[in-house]
Amino acid sequence: MADQKPALVLHLATGGEPLMFALPADSSEKLGEKLGELVKTGGVETLVTKDKSTVTINFAHVAVAYVDDLNRKKVFGLN
Numbered sequence: 827m828a829d830q831k832p833a834l835v836l837h838l839a840t841g842g843e844p845l846m847f848a849l850p851a852d853s854s855e856k857l858g859e860k861l862g863e864l865v866k867t868g869g870v871e872t873l874v875t876k877d878k879s880t881v882t883i884n885f886a887h888v889a890v891a892y893v894d895d896l897n898r899k900k901v902f903g904l905n
Contacts, residue, residue: 848876
């Protein structure tokens with residue numbers, strides 16, 4: 827949908843506020859499919875954000891990663 831604002835949300839293993847990276851809609855689904863393996867293996871991935879910045883992420887330092895719609899308020903366990 828045109829009103830969705832997909833973003834990669836990263837919770838670092840060291841704690842603190844989550845990091846959020848706005849994503850182009852066409853790449854968010856492919857990245858979402860790879861996140862489980864990246865976190866499990868501690869892989870490194872380079873991605874291009876919505877504003878065309880290039881970001882390289884070392885998932886060895888990430889505890890939780892997911893793609894979410896920034897328009898939605900998320901409460902885990904409730905839909």
